[in-house]
């Protein structure tokens with residue numbers, strides 16, 4: 071007769087008898103933290119009441135290991151499959167299955183596993199035999215991991231783990247590469263903290279992670295940069311508004327499309343080469359700037375700064391690219407167009423959002439003092455003209471300065487992304503709304519459902 075009818079009972083009994091022999095201070099909640107049957111040191115455990123097909127269970131375990139990699143957690147070298155009613159443990163090593171572990175799976179890990187064919191178990195142990203029990207204890211004490219490769223699917227998880235493990239680390243310490251003037255070689259290329267867990271990333275630059283650069287920011291940058299990237303489909307849709315603005319350029323005029331907060335250039339990705347040849351782009355974060363250079367540098371009219379110099383890197387930021395600084399507003403490369411009456415100006419931007427008074431912000435303990443942009447030239451100037459709470463928002467500082475310093479003629483335009491509530495509640499600007507789209511903020515690398523308006527304003 072079966073000893074166990076419920077898997078959970080057998081699982082907890084197993085832990086009760088083995089944990090005191092492995093490490094009595096291990097916490098069961100931690101062992102079960104990842105929605106699998108448990109991880110102990112370098113072992114993933116999977117319990118079943120009865121096992122009829124080991125391959126099916128092995129594949130389920132592989133899916134759990136895949137999920138650990140994506141979360142930025144070490145992948146145990148051992149897989150222990152336990153048949154609770156037969157007192158039997160099968161040992162597999164995860165390394166031979168790395169190729170499967172590095173794939174993505176959707177749906178429940180226990181579903182659709184038939185048909186997988188793995189190798190034989192390395193050992194079969196019976197825990198009604200004392201010698202085998204000792205072997206299981208020894209295995210559970212093993213602390214080896216299978217090294218994984220860093221890719222687009224897991225890098226955000228590993229960045230999160232890295233900044234948690236090394237709270238003082240900056241983005242360069244994680245992502246730094248050997249190109250450009252600033253040479254910090256980051257953890258992904260020369261693993262120190264994760265030397266046991268990851269293979270060095272061999273991509274020369276970070277261009278592969280272009281769409282994730284906002285999620286790879288360190289904690290301090292997250293506070294100050296308010297970077298939430300635009301989904302490719304939203305970016306493409308908003309090009310309809312840009313093209314409507316181009317259509318209004320008076321005959322005989324040149325035009326520029328200026329994006330002062332371009333990140334890695336997601337908004338511009340769908341522009342034609344001709345349209346790109348009218349673009350001026352910049353971004354204040356150094357690794358974004360490098361990717362922006364790599365992706366668009368040869369196609370746009372200008373990038374600010376035009377080339378990297380020894381002074382470009384400044385504590386993770388790009389010297390001269392802070393759009394809220396006086397230096398940027400006076401930038402001669404941009405100014406030549408603003409001062410030219412025969413040039414139409416189209417601003418096209420998804421400005422950073424960071425509302426320092428929001429409940430979200432307060433909850434995360436982000437004090438007002440942490441927001442360096444509040445001390446910026448633009449915010450100081452804005453405060454002279456705009457009263458009330460509107461100046462508490464980084465995005466508003468972009469919008470306000472966009473109209474203030476760049477739009478001069480009736481055919482100038484501003485295509486801008488921003489949370490709709492600002493326009494409704496704050497009446498930051500009184501301009502002519504030509505057209506626009508409503509987007510869901512959820513698709514801007516957040517999990518908030520809220521309306522982001524992409525509006526086309528004419529001056």
Ligand SMILES: C[S@@+](CC[C@H](N)C(=O)[O-])C[C@H]1O[C@@H](n2cnc3c(N)ncnc32)[C@H](O)[C@@H]1O
Pocket residue numbers: 294295296297298299300301330331332333334335336337352353354355358391392393394419420421422423443
């Ligand atoms: C909301 S993201 C948009 C990025 C990209 N245009 C997109 O839509 O995916 C805002 C960008 O502004 C940059 N940024 C933040 N503060 C800035 C500043 N003061 N000057 C220039 N860029 C800034 C951030 O690094 C980030 O890349």
